[in-house]
Amino acid sequence: MDKQEVNEIARIARLALSDEEIEEFSSDLEDILSYFSVMDEAPTRDDFMLNPVMIENVMRDDEQYQVIDPEILRQSMKVFEGYVRGPRLS
Amino acid sequence: MSDKLSFEFLTRLNEKYKIFSQLINEEEFLKAEGRYHFHFSAKDNLCTIDFQSRAGSRILDGYTPPFDATAVRRLRISGGLLIGKTNMDEFGFGTFCTNSAYGVPRNPFDPDRSCGGSSGGAAATVALLDGHIALAVSTGGSISCPASFCGVIGITPTYGRVSRYGLIDYSNSLDKIGLICRSATDLRTYLPLISGPDSLDPTSCSQPILDLSSSRIKRIGIPKEAMEGISGEVEAAFRKAIEITEEQLSIKVEEVSMSSLRFALPAYYVLATSEASTNLARYCGMRFGIVKDDVNAHFNTFFSEVRSKFFGKEAKRRILLGTYCRRIGFRDRYYLKALSVRQIVKEEYLRIFQDFDLVVMPTMPFIAPRFSDIQKMKPLDMYKADFLTVPPNLVGMPHISLPCGYYHGIPIGFQLVAPHWEERRLLHFAECWESVFEYQFPEVKL
């Protein structure tokens, strides 16, 4: 994977990498991905599963309740007049 | 057993071995003294209401969850005292427990060696503390590997057997909570306590009842592909263990072929990092752990800064890898292919289980490496070290690592795999094995 590609992926993943990091990851990921290419030899199946065992039809009823006081949760965030403060949108 | 434990001993143990990322405080310890049935620890990625739960990461510094993980809660209500959160590779990303933001735990048999990862602190604690039960987590071998390096028992139950409610996710389709302990008796006691459906985790709700009644083991298979690339000392110990199994336990052990095994490791890393890169997206400085006060930046910059500063190097590497593997245009080749491989490997196991009761292989290809040797390894070399622990993890089949030999006093383990939900076969084998093989534990000098 070349450095430009690492940069691109890093942007998608919201990681600001230093030049040294980009250099290093570029070579690591190259190694790793070329090793992964062994999978190309495996057949492709379309009967894949989401989980290693079958998990089906697990649902809950439409009931409203709260176990944890929302105030405790609000305390873990920065709150202004009940709203959570977030970064700028523009 | 609990009467031996003193707070001072625990503190000194931790100073020397860095096994805990957070230890119980003295006041709580004294308050609980004499009032608990057993002491246990929880890997740092299990949520606890009274300890920080940081999963070995700086980005979760300060995060004390408002709830207990179900497994933790179940042990507490059974009379367990939680004495600390065990050290681990950041989010479970590692094979040697060298990727923690909270120190590197030491192998109890040789402090210059790794105790394995990612549940390194858990395995080391069990090796050091008699009667201790450690809640550990495996995604691709994070229970088996440290158990074998530290000479203890590590059981990874079937995917979905133990509720993952309160587990800080690495890879949701692969993560499994299990136990590290010293004896089959402990397994028989504690595995049922943490198992069973939990409405808070849908993936735990499709399981049959945990049945630990006795089960006859007649034939065990060794995938011959698993024996390629094993170090001499491990191979010797393993062959000796197989001999004992055949001769003293009268179990037939035969070689089998498992050609899909070579696909398992890449498929595992693709699935694990793809899921991990989405799980880790939530850490962005706004809601838990590191929460930045100064929000005066564009959100992209804000998120990128926090994430770059507080994620460790391996976390970044796996985020990049996972983001790549699920990208449009690459998703078919990597992510979807890996799902196919999971299916293929599972079918191959099921085919083998038609003729065999268990599958066995060494747990790790080499004994616990020295930190100086780990430093020389490239990331891919480290990933490849998981090639024996990954296959059963990929397909969610229960497996156990048991000590099976010692090389100059350094423990070696072997790993047995059973079909889904057949934990009782593992337990039965562990009980038989204990009757013919004596486990050694390190001498603790503080």
Add this chain to the structure above:
Amino acid sequence: MKIGLEIHLQLPTTSKLFCSCSTSATEPNEAICPTCLGFPGSRPRLNRKALEMGLMIAKRLECRIPDVIWFSRKTYFYPDLPKNFQITQYESPIGVDGKFLFDGKTIRILRVHLEEDPGKIKRVGRVGEELSLIDYNRSGVPLVEIVTAPDLSTPKEARDFTSSLITELRYLIGISDKDEQTVRVDANISVAEERVEVKNILGLRNLERALEFEFVRQSKMLRAGKKIPRETRRYDEERKVTLPAREKEFEEDYGYILEPDLGVFNVGEIAELMAIPETPLMRVERLSREYGIGLSEAKKIVFTSYALADLFEDLYSKYPTSKALSWILDQLAANWSTLEKKMTEDMRNSILTTIGSILSGSISENEGRKMLVSIIKGEEFVGASQELNNQEVTKIICSILNGHPEIISDYKTNKRAANFVIGQVMKFFKGRYSSDEVAKLVINEIERRLSR
């Protein structure tokens, strides 16, 4: 012009899609829990009701419903999205390849899927350096997304389509009245070749306006010989214009993966066992088909009221004539809403009997109409004879006979001569009295005169 819509509607559940928090909190950040805030260690758990509502919609829209569905993670970073991924459906929507018949036109439905809503952002501060204030009450609220093929051809049609669709779904799953104002739509519109997407349009009125604006804008560009760039725009409600959506730093790559925390759902079985109630448009179609009446008449009846449609069906199954239809439409539809409020079983029966009598010819239309009026007014409708004011009527009969003495002599040879008088009297009283009663009085008077 071709228009395709992506319509997002909130499903009227009590609790959220993946957790038990309320969907109707009023104070900011009140209905929140570890799951809808994405706290590490929390898990989603699917709300059965939301799945059933989604399936109901897919079924109503005649979609193909797969045997098995699952959810997916759509990863993108935004301050209102707690996990920085949204649990939605990608490869396996609950319904595909459906259709919606509306005003005689078939609009193809490409897919119907379920997803969680992000939180709500309030922008504060100066333009260009706005901070975000987030209310996570909305985070995790269940949404259904309905995607149409580009089968709509005018802004008005797009609005009417959306409006009918919402009305349908209101009957089907009980969505609230305010949804017409809060429905969120992404619209694709192409006047020429290139497709322009207008995102995040709130409400029906804005939908029509945004599309009209786009139509004019694109047409002008084409007339000026310009090429229309393929782009994403947004609608500015205040200025009533569409604007280019702020260019994103780069195109988001959602990197969809399967959501492993929920497992799979055998919706084929669930949907098969599910009976969907007949919605207004389904009924319109059925009335038109079954009774051979026009779509617009059927629509008028059904959209006036289900109770009126019931009445129509009861009547029409006995008297399948176009007259039955006009009685329903002319006499009852107009005031139905006030009528329905005071409707009792007895009243309904009286209405049915009266119209039935008219249609069978046992009473005159005028009489029938009178009777209906008084039934509707809630007056005890007493038989005409009892109410008949003999004196008043006889006075009129006499004056007619006085003006037409030939009737008496004609009557001797032909009794039908009386009919002229009866008709005149009925006309005079505008059908207030029953013709039988009037006839009796007319004949009495003629015979009285003859016997003199």
